[in-house]
Amino acid sequence: MTLLSGITTLIYLIASVLYLVSMIGKQQRAGQIGRWVLLIGIVLHATCFGVRHSTAGGVPVTSLHESLSFFAWCLVLLFLLLDLRFRLSVMGAFAAPLAFGLMVASALSPHIVVQINPVLKSWLFPVHITFAFLGSAAFALSFGAGVMYLIQNRMLKSKHFTGIYQMLPSLDTLDKVNYTCLSIGFPLMTLGIISGAFWANTAWGTYWRWDPKETWALITWFLYAALLHGRLTIGWRGRKAAIFSIIAFMFLLFTFLGVNLLLGGYHTFEAFAVL
Amino acid sequence: MNIVIVGLSHKTAPVEIREKVAFPATAMEAPLQQILGLPSISEAVIVSTCNRVELYAISRQPDAAVVELKQFLADFHELNLEKLQDHLYDFEGTDAIQHVLRVASSLDSMMIGEPQILGQIKTAYGYACEYKTVGLILNRFLRKAFSVAKRVRTETAIASNAVSVSFAAVELARKIFDSLENKTVMLIGAGEMCELAAKHFVNNGVSKVLVTNRTFSRAEKLAEEFGGVAVNFDNFQEQLHRVDIVLSSTGSPDYVLDAKKLKQVCKDRRYKPMFMIDIAVPRDIDPAANKLDSIYLYDVDDLQGVVQANMKERQKEAAKAELIINDEVGQFQTWLSTLEVKPTIVALRQQLEQVRQVETAKTLSSLNKLNEKERKAIESMTCAIVNKILHHPTHILKQTNNGGDGNLYIDAVRTLFDLPDPVEQQTDPNPDKSD
Numbered sequence: 171m172t173l174l175s176g177i178t179t180l181i182y183l184i185a186s187v188l189y190l191v192s193m194i195g196k197q198q199r200a201g202q203i204g205r206w207v208l209l210i211g212i213v214l215h216a217t218c219f220g221v222r223h224s225t226a227g228g229v230p231v232t233s234l235h236e237s238l239s240f241f242a243w244c245l246v247l248l249f250l251l252l253d254l255r256f257r258l259s260v261m262g263a264f265a266a267p268l269a270f271g272l273m274v275a276s277a278l279s280p281h282i283v284v285q286i287n288p289v290l291k292s293w294l295f296p297v298h299i300t301f302a303f304l305g306s307a308a309f310a311l312s313f314g315a316g317v318m319y320l321i322q323n324r325m326l327k328s329k330h331f332t333g334i335y336q337m338l339p340s341l342d343t344l345d346k347v348n349y350t351c352l353s354i355g356f357p358l359m360t361l362g363i364i365s366g367a368f369w370a371n372t373a374w375g376t377y378w379r380w381d382p383k384e385t386w387a388l389i390t391w392f393l394y395a396a397l398l399h400g401r402l403t404i405g406w407r408g409r410k411a412a413i414f415s416i417i418a419f420m421f422l423l424f425t426f427l428g429v430n431l432l433l434g435g436y437h438t439f440e441a442f443a444v445l
Numbered sequence: 446m447n448i449v450i451v452g453l454s455h456k457t458a459p460v461e462i463r464e465k466v467a468f469p470a471t472a473m474e475a476p477l478q479q480i481l482g483l484p485s486i487s488e489a490v491i492v493s494t495c496n497r498v499e500l501y502a503i504s505r506q507p508d509a510a511v512v513e514l515k516q517f518l519a520d521f522h523e524l525n526l527e528k529l530q531d532h533l534y535d536f537e538g539t540d541a542i543q544h545v546l547r548v549a550s551s552l553d554s555m556m557i558g559e560p561q562i563l564g565q566i567k568t569a570y571g572y573a574c575e576y577k578t579v580g581l582i583l584n585r586f587l588r589k590a591f592s593v594a595k596r597v598r599t600e601t602a603i604a605s606n607a608v609s610v611s612f613a614a615v616e617l618a619r620k621i622f623d624s625l626e627n628k629t630v631m632l633i634g635a636g637e638m639c640e641l642a643a644k645h646f647v648n649n650g651v652s653k654v655l656v657t658n659r660t661f662s663r664a665e666k667l668a669e670e671f672g673g674v675a676v677n678f679d680n681f682q683e684q685l686h687r688v689d690i691v692l693s694s695t696g697s698p699d700y701v702l703d704a705k706k707l708k709q710v711c712k713d714r715r716y717k718p719m720f721m722i723d724i725a726v727p728r729d730i731d732p733a734a735n736k737l738d739s740i741y742l743y744d745v746d747d748l749q750g751v752v753q754a755n756m757k758e759r760q761k762e763a764a765k766a767e768l769i770i771n772d773e774v775g776q777f778q779t780w781l782s783t784l785e786v787k788p789t790i791v792a793l794r795q796q797l798e799q800v801r802q803v804e805t806a807k808t809l810s811s812l813n814k815l816n817e818k819e820r821k822a823i824e825s826m827t828c829a830i831v832n833k834i835l836h837h838p839t840h841i842l843k844q845t846n847n848g849g850d851g852n853l854y855i856d857a858v859r860t861l862f863d864l865p866d867p868v869e870q871q872t873d874p875n876p877d878k879s880d
Contacts, residue, residue, distance in 0.1 A: 340623035
């Protein structure tokens with residue numbers, strides 16, 4: 171269903187342009203329109219998955235092509251939910267272009283629907299993937315909020331304000347968003363790892379094999395655990411928490427992409443296929 | 446029909462002159478009726494504020510109208526026109542349209558983007574409506590001006606940056622705390638600017654005010670004013686961890702708060718952000734405090750800097766607003782010039798048709814040997830002549846709709862054929878519904 175996903179990509183592009191115009195040109199209205207455009211995009215995108223489900227079955231994450239697209243969907247979904255709560259149209263200028271970029275990357279990677287090795291077929295597989303992706307999307311948004319916090323904080327401290335200042339939400343809001351994303355992302359990621367371990371057990375008979383992806387995921391998990399702990403008990407907040415969430419996201423990015431590209435292991439897509 | 450403006454503003458006249466030509470809001474009827482009574486004027490509005498006095502009028506002879514309005518302004522206030530002359534400006538046609546749109550959008554104000562002027566023009570329009578001195582054109586024009594001002598306000602950020610120190614402080618606080626509700630302000634010392642800023646904070650939702658002063662009675666007095674609590678100056682630092690916003694302006698020669706103490710306060714607050722405004726000179730708060738993660742410290746110069754940057758920002762936005770206005774001026778001018786085209790063409794046709802009928806009837810009555818067919822032929826020939834004659838002029842009149850010279854041709858046709866004034870006979874065919 172490449173036509174549908176092409177249209178979805180185009181809609182994400184339109185939303186990106188609207189959000190960027192809104193941020194740079196200080197046009198509130200463009201951001202409001204962007205929100206509705208993005209909403210149309212996500213519905214179409216979900217339709218893509220529905221069509222794909224009816225033809226191939228299962229969760230659309232067996233190839234890089236599909237994974238990137240699914241991740242984009244998770245990201246837009248969480249952003250829209252967050253936007254509903256905090257009215258964060260500026261963050262759309264981060265989330266929408268990211269979603270668009272993911273869709274383009276997805277379109278450029280080979281369009282194959284891999285037949286999953288029957289050994290790996292289990293209800294735990296989609297659960298594992300969905301939790302891991304939603305968790306990662308939440309962390310991506312907390313990264314975005316962290317970057318915005320640092321920009322705003324820097325301007326307030328240096329008393330030098332540039333154009334984007336007017337459109338940024340308050341430090342308080344950005345910190346809350348950062349925390350909200352963290353508190354959504356952490357349990358999701360935890361569930362993702364646990365369900366993955368159970369799935370591994372049914373597939374290979376062992377819960378944990380220290381495959382590179384697992385190792386890096388664990389490191390990332392510990393980083394986010396430390397951040398959450400710091401926030402809840404020591405009173406980390408603001409700049410420190412923002413920086414921490416940015417660093418942790420770098421690790422997450424490496425876990426998500428870097429491991430596959432550089433280190434290999436059985437989390438690669440080729441490993442799914444029937445050889 | 447032309448829009449004519451005569452007036453003066455803070456840009457052309459000092460307050461000593463402006464106060465002399467102001468029209469009191471309580472007595473608008475007499476001057477409005479007097480303007481309407483001037484020979485070349487058909488509609489009138491008086492805008493009188495502390496920064497400007499302007500007369501808006503509609504006239505067929507704009508040059509004469511300007512002279513009459515100037516004379517009226519001098520006579521009404523019993524002033525010498527020669528002395529007043531230097532301070533007066535006048536506009537007509539598109540310049541006048543542009544001027545009013547700029548004034549209503551607050552581009553001509555002393556403080557660009559200030560919101561009062563629009564309300565003042567609306568009030569002026571209200572009086573003119575009440576005393577029935579506005580007609581088709583000014584009605585439509587002023588409503589257009591209001592909608593343009595609204596458009597400028599929503600499409601540009603002309604009014605969105607604080608341009609006073611105390612408002613700038615409130616705006617900065619909003620950038621840190623989001624909502625000011627449930628926040629606590631502490632005033633250290635009492636200065637006028639501090640009090641003003643505190644008032645703005647309270648008006649914007651701050652719920653709790655603490656006041657401290659070396660003289661406790663003063664602190665108590667001020668606290669009472671804000672419904673707050675007075676704190677002893679000797680131990681006010683113990684309360685600091687409960688305070689989100691500090692306004693300081695003591696006369697102390699040394700720092701009242703040093704960075705080391707504030708570091709402890711941050712810790713006690715679990716690093717919740719704190720906004721500190723130091724209006725005192727010499728300064729009250731150690732500037733090093735700004736280096737602490739959760740403290741945002743602004744002194745007088747910082748706030749002035751913010752205000753100046755905001756002013757610059759407004760000027761940038763004003764440039765965008767000018768584009769909007771130029772666009773709207775063109776649109777309104779088009780409407781204004783089409784206003785008379787149709788009635789003029791109709792009147793011209795009627796005039797010639799009448800001549801044709803009279804003359805044809807005369808000719809036919811002397812030629813009584815003609816049969817019906819021949820009579821019809823003469824009728825249709827005269828009709829054809831009239832149509833042929835009118836064809837090109839009509840075409841030209843319709844074309845000049847969109848050009849700036851529409852009035853020129855209409856006036857020429859009206860004079861050459863001695864047509865009655867078309868506008869006064871019709872009602873507003875297309876009232877502005879955007880308001």
